[in-house]
Amino acid sequence: METKRTDAAERRRRVQSVKDAMRDLNGELTALNRRVGARSGLKDIDLEVLDLLVRLGAQSPGALARTAGLHPATMTGVLDRLERAGWIAREPDPDDRRGSIVRSARDRVGEVYRLYGGMNSGLDELLSGYSEAELAAIADFVARAAQAGRAAADDLAAQS
Secondary structure, eight states: OHHHHHHHHHHHHHHHHHHHHHHHHHHHHHHHHHHHHHHHTOOHHHHHHHHHHHHHOSBOHHHHHHHHTOOHHHHHHHHHHHHHTTSEEEEEETTEEEEEEEEEOHHHHHHHHHHTHHHHHHHHHHHTTSOHHHHHHHHHHHHHHHHHHHHHHHHHHHHO
């Protein structure tokens, strides 16, 4: 019986250790994003929206707002800033004459990615020490942690 209690306590400590490490990672990535934003002239939310456009491709402002978890009016302000600075282009939506599609300016995206070069190199070096099975487990964990974060954000949004 004592072993089960010890095992349960050890598991709780390990789980808490993972949660603490995730919080530390979040803090470090926030600091990195702020520095990248300062160097590129982009606000944190502008960087996030630009990253979504690069990763997910062109989409309508409404779809982008839903994906980013932003109010449509907030998204309009973000897109206005990004367009004025030459980071995105708005084009007529071929399927909806009243709508528009937002695309990232591919020739500018490299400017931001270069600023993340140190982090990307560090991750490449770190991940080189893991086996294929370990990389699969890490990728699965990170993806599922992101899904848990999305679900928690959606729950909070539904409560307001």
